[in-house]
Amino acid sequence: KNEVEQSPQNLTAQEGEFITINCSYSVGISALHWLQQHPGGGIVSLFMLSSGKKKHGRLIATINIQEKHSSLHITASHPRDSAVYICAVVMNRDDKIIFGKGTRLHILP
């Protein structure tokens, strides 16, 4: 079993829909990152969380440390949101980073 699991693996939605991507982990962590990778390959950091909730524009990220779960929400989705979204956790025992396998999001116009 992977230590970081993301769901769904693939998601296709219509423009304007509310999107939720989930990340569950089985290790103790000190922080969790949400990353975005566009088809060109570049990786951009969206959020770094250690507790609670963060919002940036149409993106919202939440984390529940007790339940070892984080969600990334996109409101009013747009075709430019089409990308792979990756969850990454920083392990508190040694500061290594381990990644989920990503969620491929496709927003149709």
Next chain:
Amino acid sequence: EAQVTQNPRYLITVTGKKLTVTCSQNMNHEYMSWYRQDPGLGLRQIYYSMNVEVTDKGDVPEGYKVSRKEKRNFPLILESPSPNQTSLYFCASSWEGKVYSPLHFGNGTRLTVT
């Protein structure tokens, strides 16, 4: 402009020929790290460095070396590349050594070992 610069972007080499992929950041970040990305396996951490002269193994360090002699540079060295090291490589940096700040990624290096 604040950035992480990797070179080269593309590299084709042959088995056993030593190579170095450079990574440099201009943000005075303490933390730097290397990752490889493979289809079906996602991103995996190779090595990381919390500060100058401090390096630690990630999940997949075999076949790789790194050094952190100065804060801005963190080269990845493949002493004897093999075809299973064909991959897309990313370097990243972060302000705080404990990775409590956002990761800044380079543009990637696509390596092919024949």
